[in-house]
Amino acid sequence: MQNNIFIKYSRRRTLAIxxxxTGKVIVYCPLNTSKKRILELLNDKKQWIVSHLKKINTQNSKSKQFFEYQKISILGNIYDVIYKDNKIVIGETSLSTSCKNNVQTIKKWLVKQAREIVLTRLKHWSNVMKIAFNRGELxxxxxxxxSCDNKHDIRLNxxxxxxxxxxxDYVCIHELSHILQMNHSKKFWEYVSKYVPNYKDIKKILKDYSYTLQLF
Ligand SMILES: [Zn+2]
Structure with missing residues (x-):
């Protein structure tokens, strides 16, 4: 959330958020407002901000900009996708389009990111939970x-x-737990909740992102 907060000072008398x-949080404040006061306000309004951002995320996720690849979510942060000359710019990343089409270029980059980030999280949780898997693939x-099969191969989207x-993390923990429990029994969920006590909330968030399964 932090890199999405913008402070605007002006000749006003009250603070407002x-x-x-797009999910940009803007704090409007009088010229002499201290940083401490702004942080206090953000802290007081934290719950409202989080729930509001969640709503916006859901709305945005359904908007056509995502399906037209004008916007993209990376690790839950939303970026504009800028097409310029022979480049595609996403945040600080610049991809050269070469001969491939734009969507394929972005997909190739995402798969590479997933290999580094998602598979690393799988290894991390495997160590933490002390559950060994056979192969980890995307x-x-x-x-x-x-998914997790009976050879203990784990596949992640x-x-x-x-x-x-x-x-x-939740998906890694879920699949690793299947190595111990190949079903969704009460015992399985007990195991998952050891590492993700709020797994029910996370499942709701996953639902909000189900639109991404239709991309690429
Ligand atoms: Zn499962």
Missing amino acids: KIDC TSARKKWG FRLVMLPYSCI
């Missing part, structure tokens, strides 16, 4: 975030890299 349709399944870390 606004969130625009997939581009349309309906599943992840490369699109997870568009979701917040909390979701990536």
Whole structure:
């Protein structure tokens, strides 16, 4: 959230917070407002900001800019996708388009990011939970975030890299837990909740991001 907060000083008398349709949090404050006061306000309004941002994220996620690849979510942060000359710019990343089409170029980059980020989280949780898996791979399944088979091979959707870390971690933990419990029994969920006590909330967030399964 932090890199999405903008402070605007002006000759006004009161402090106010606004969130625009892109999820930008703007704090309007009088010229002499201290940083401490602004932080206090942000802290007081934290719950409102988080719930408001969540709503906006959901609305945005359904908007056509995502389906037209004008915007993209990376680890839950939303970026504009800028097409300029022979380049595609996403945040601080600049991709050269070469001969491939734009969507394929972005996909190739995302898969590479997923290999580094998502598969690293899988290894991390495997260590933390002390559960060894056989092979860890990426997939581009349309309906599943992840799977685990009886050979203990774990497959994770490369699109997870568009979701917040909390979701990536949950899916890794879910699939690793299947190595101990190959079902969704009460015991299985007890195991998951050891590492993700709020897994029910995370499942809701995953739902908000289900549109990403239709991308690429
Ligand atoms: Zn499962």
